[in-house]
Amino acid sequence: MTQLEQIFKAIKEVAIRISEEIKYADLGYTAHENATGDTQLKLDVLSDEIITAKFKELECVKALVSEEKDDALNLNENSKYIIAYDPLDGSSLVDVNFAVGSIFGIYENELNPQNLVAAVYSIYGPRLELVINDKKGSLPSLYRLAKDGEFKFVKELKLNEKGKLNATGATQKGWSEKHIKFIRELFLQGHRLRYSGAMVSDLHQILLKGGGLFSYPATSDAPNGKLRVLFEVLPFAFIYENAGGATSSGVNDSLFDITISKTHQTTPCFFGSKFEINLMHKFYE
Structure with a gap:
């Protein structure tokens, strides 16, 4: 398993965990604000903790940068992958039962646009879905969680020249x-x-x-x-x-x-x- 595949596997595991927590977690606010001044929801913080704990297990992850963390969390100095993520995008809509998700950018060595080598996001809705784009120039792939607890490939995604x-x-x-x-x-x-x-x-x-x-x-x-x-x-x-x-x-x-x-x-x-x-x-x- 390559290092990127290890990261994708970890994201799949945290997506399943967060999806379950959303169903039953406390939807209240904390007494804290994140770095951009938004009052943190307890579910935001919980999702961030779940992701942090999982990525701490991976030796290939150099550092974590999160919307819910003021500063980067350095993990393995000699590794090359930095994960920048929004643990629960749209979390203020969980109380009305809208679909929300998690977003991950995987950077190599430093945080600049040219060093982004892969991107992943999850959707917590009626079904748990994951979109993985593992390299520049390749079409993103849609996966859906099946009854057996595994993400199954559905299709590659491509935009039309014009939409509606x-x-x-x-x-x-x-x-x-x-x-x-x-x-x-x-x-x-x-x-x-x-x-x-x-x-x-x-x-x-x-x-x-x-x-x-x-x-x-x-x-x-x-x-x-x-x-x-x-x-x-x-x-x-x-x-x-x-x-x-x-x-x-x-x-x-x-x-x-x-x-x-x-x-x-x-x-x-x-x-x-x-x-x-x-x-x-x-x-x-």
Whole structure:
């Protein structure tokens, strides 16, 4: 088993554990905030603890960087893989029983976009699903947990040139005029609104339905967006671009053009089929 395969096996195990905990865990808040100022849910902290404990068992993991940790947790100095993850994306929606998930970016040696070598996310919904993208240039693969407790391969995922779904976030009163015009144009072209408030679920739906757009733009109150580059944005950028789609911050040709200056850095972000991203550039330029 390769080192990456060891990491994927660990992610499968923690996904099963977190999926079970979601069904019965305390949904209350802690008295603490994470590094970006969000009050931590007890389930966020529990999920982070489950992931940390599992990865501590792997000698191939150099360090862990989590949305719920202020600083990196160094594990094995001479190893090469750094795991940056969001332990439970969309956790504030668990109380209304929406699908949520975990997101993992696997970096080699250092935390910069060019060193992201694999990405994985899990979906905790009516079924437990996992999407693994194990190398640049390969299509992401969908797996589903079967009755025997094993993840079974379902299919490879590929985006169409143009989609039909539009998932756009942030408070609308903070949108720029160009974003308002862009989103209006998508609806005029027949795109349907699909937005839950859980990034992982909305991006999963667009990916499985063949295309569309997910966006979290710059706003007047959050000019740098709210989604975290290392934990959320880059792992999905890796998956979307490998699936034949495109990404942007609104001012660049790819989210991989971002320069990392701090661990909990955020950015505006756009993910989608090539048609939608090209249309965005017309309005934003």
